[in-house]
Amino acid sequence: MINKLIAKIQKTKAPIVVGLDPMMKFVPEQIRRAAFAEYGETLEGAAEAIWQYNKGIVDAICDLVPAVKPQIAMYEQFGIPGLIAFQKTVNYCKEKDLVVIGDIKRGDIGSTSEAYAVGHLGRVQVGSSLCTAFDEDFVTVNPYLGSDGVRPFMNICKEEHKGIFVLVKTSNPSSGELQDRLVRTEDSSASGEAEARPVYEIVGSQVAVWGAECMPESGDYSYVGAVVGATYPEQGKILRKIMPRTLILVPGYGAQGGKGADLVHFFNEDGLGAIINSSRGIIAAYQQEKYARFGEVGYAEAAREAVLEMRRDIASALENRV
């Protein structure tokens, strides 16, 4: 799946993943009205609205980008009906041959992480049968519990030819509270002086180690990737060096403040190695002044325009990099 993702990035010339994070305030009036008319202002109504909204966007962008990243929280908040909309979205995107990155940020003790891995990437044993549940292509994983929490995902990825992205340095303002803390390195005592590295470097080094165990039979990138926020380009530059064979999933472009020029540090010299996520900057583009001409009815075309502009922004940043 990592090779498919890289090949699709090369083919579309778009190292872009569209975040399908459908907040109700993004859903155009006409879609909400139709859904509520059918199901009322209920969880089912909300789920129908976000599903129809997603479908419009996916149809408009599926030939332009290699991948989508539905954020499961935006569905889970609507309970079971919301999760059915998540499942439908995953299935529909796979039908359209998009690579689906489930942004689930799970991570737990071993046996529990195994259950998440099985449910989202693998097959679950029921009696003598194997059943599939959510069946994304990649998922995001939280590393706070250490290797026990990550290895079950690695094992399932190996069997199923799928992949993960481990959180290293997240895009949010408070990510530094824990991730930037300076940690004593193991060789501190040897050198006599206490050397220190931030937590995100420690986790990044670990991702590189896990990644080396998880290389596809051919290809340059591991199926253990990393999440590093666009909002922290300096850290991205360092992490790029620490994890040379890691595909970096970069959230935080656009709405969260990351700019095209900041992104170059996340790429390798081959022009690969990173895939940039934009969510509301694309799916709610019609709400920006720049795309207001499309109106609520044209929300999907506005999303398409925003993808094209993002592709140009990244391409020009990569061309002009020093």
Added chain:
Amino acid sequence: MINKLIAKIQKTKAPIVVGLDPMMKFVPEQIRRAAFAEYGETLEGAAEAIWQYNKGIVDAICDLVPAVKPQIAMYEQFGIPGLIAFQKTVNYCKEKDLVVIGDIKRGDIGSTSEAYAVGHLGRVQVGSSLCTAFDEDFVTVNPYLGSDGVRPFMNICKEEHKGIFVLVKTSNPSSGELQDRLVRTEDSSASGEAEARPVYEIVGSQVAVWGAECMPESGDYSYVGAVVGATYPEQGKILRKIMPRTLILVPGYGAQGGKGADLVHFFNEDGLGAIINSSRGIIAAYQQEKYARFGEVGYAEAAREAVLEMRRDIASALENRV
């Protein structure tokens, strides 16, 4: 809700939470057979089996313990049908007046954590209506993303009188890879010498700060609790001091290796301050030699016996503490 939980702990004399983590290998033959006969070896069949299994256990233990902790991964692995079984389990336990701790270990950037908080503890806006989705009483939260990822849960808890448990030091063998790393403290430079504290102490101190903002109108314990594994009693002792007004949720008793005598450090001198989780040690008690006399058919009574023994074990450890 924190006051209700503390009151129920006092009333039942059982600082115990039963982990409803129904792996298929725990479900007795007769329940599996009946579920597969009705729904086949499908996700629906698995979901029916774990729901019937849970129901038996809940009926057998609901008068003995204050709370249950369903681990959502064990349901999520069976996709939508599994999550429907989770929802039914939450609702059923609440009908039985048990406090329900959803072990979901979510945590994300602000707007996304808000969606999780709304979906699991609060109410979600749909048009002009407010709908409830999973509606647990407490959930567990992962702190890797910092305050941004935790505050939305705190805000919803304040509105809804609910609570959270933040992961501090988890029970699994590899928890130390990140959580035990020694971090330079802020006053390092002032003293001239580099002082260092482990990550779990840093997170624990932060939980104490968050907790102080989240005290109920009356009562000694904050509705921001912490997770500290029974398998790390020395760390528990330190964290108990750092977070005096924090209720500590302690997993890892029994199957994971934690013993009664290790638990005393997690309690305050008032005999409160901790609630000990046991999952397979109770729900799969019938598979232990000690309870084999109950057989598969008597799995629920075996669970009841195991709760009674666990209550004695904890009480005797607390009586004999130095």
